[in-house]
Amino acid sequence: MLQCLSPSRRMVLRISWLGRKLQLYLFCGPGSGKGTQCSNIVEHFGFTHLSAGELLRSEIKSGSENGTMIDSIIKEGKIVPSEITVKLLQEAMVKSENDKFLIDGFPRNQENRLSFENVIKISPEFVLFFDCSEEEMVRRLLGRNQGRADDNVETIRKRFRVFEESSLPVVQYYDSKGKVKKINAAKPILEVFEDVKTIFQSYGPKAA
Numbered sequence: 001m002l003q004c005l006s007p008s009r010r011m012v013l014r015i016s017w018l019g020r021k022l023q024l025y026l027f028c029g030p031g032s033g034k035g036t037q038c039s040n041i042v043e044h045f046g047f048t049h050l051s052a053g054e055l056l057r058s059e060i061k062s063g064s065e066n067g068t069m070i071d072s073i074i075k076e077g078k079i080v081p082s083e084i085t086v087k088l089l090q091e092a093m094v095k096s097e098n099d100k101f102l103i104d105g106f107p108r109n110q111e112n113r114l115s116f117e118n119v120i121k122i123s124p125e126f127v128l129f130f131d132c133s134e135e136e137m138v139r140r141l142l143g144r145n146q147g148r149a150d151d152n153v154e155t156i157r158k159r160f161r162v163f164e165e166s167s168l169p170v171v172q173y174y175d176s177k178g179k180v181k182k183i184n185a186a187k188p189i190l191e192v193f194e195d196v197k198t199i200f201q202s203y204g205p206k207a208a
């Protein structure tokens, strides 16, 4: 049916479907294990994982005109303007055939939240919050060894301050709406996933 439509009409239709796609936000401190648990959730529950940070890093690698600006913001541990990040998320959702998205590391501030909700028109089903001490998160980040430009002591310190100042108010906002599900992320990976599974059970296993 979609094939009968012109590409621009198809794009408009897919965007209007976005509002009906199920979204869950993963939203926790740097190094708490979001990416690690997302891989498990994708494998067991058939979600599409969209990491805002990964999308921004791919944008830098692609040599886009915004790449240099994004690169310097990430190295400073600051937050990239919402219009850029929301556009990348929107494009990734439109391209996907899936209806279930895990949106990792987003919204990082109220501006992110408002601009995304403006496009999507609905709020997330729930927000998963991984509770972990800053000391443990720093230990994990410094041991990650994935060559990330922001995994150094100076930038990590700035990322934590930005998280406290700009991101925690967003968690509080969703908490006031009863949407935050908190998980103890200080445990070993498989034990954290056992708690994650309990929450996701209601979404059923990945389709065969």
Ligand SMILES: Nc1ncnc2c1ncn2[C@@H]1O[C@H](COP(=O)(O)OP(=O)(O)OP(=O)(O)O)[C@@H](O)[C@H]1O
Residues within 6 Å of the ligand: 029, 030, 031, 032, 033, 034, 035, 036, 037, 053, 105, 140, 141, 143, 144, 145, 185, 186, 187, 188, 189, 190, 192
């Ligand atoms: N429960 C855990 N126990 C010990 N190590 C963990 C745990 N979860 C993740 N790790 C390790 O910690 C590091 C950071 O994990 P991950 O990349 O998943 O964090 P993140 O929350 O996505 O971080 P960021 O916000 O920087 O993207 C990785 O090396 C990962 O293997």
Ligand SMILES: Nc1ccn([C@@H]2O[C@H](COP(=O)(O)O)[C@@H](O)[C@H]2O)c(=O)n1
Residues within 6 Å of the ligand: 030, 051, 052, 053, 054, 056, 073, 074, 075, 077, 078, 079, 080, 081, 085, 104, 105, 106, 107, 108, 112, 150, 159
């Ligand atoms: N909504 C977002 C998400 C991320 N960033 C920038 O990317 C950095 C890395 O993000 P991770 O989730 O992969 O840790 C982050 O520190 C920000 O600089 C952003 O600007 N907006």
Ligand SMILES: [Mg+2]
Residues within 6 Å of the ligand: 034, 035, 051, 053
């Ligand atoms: Mg990550």
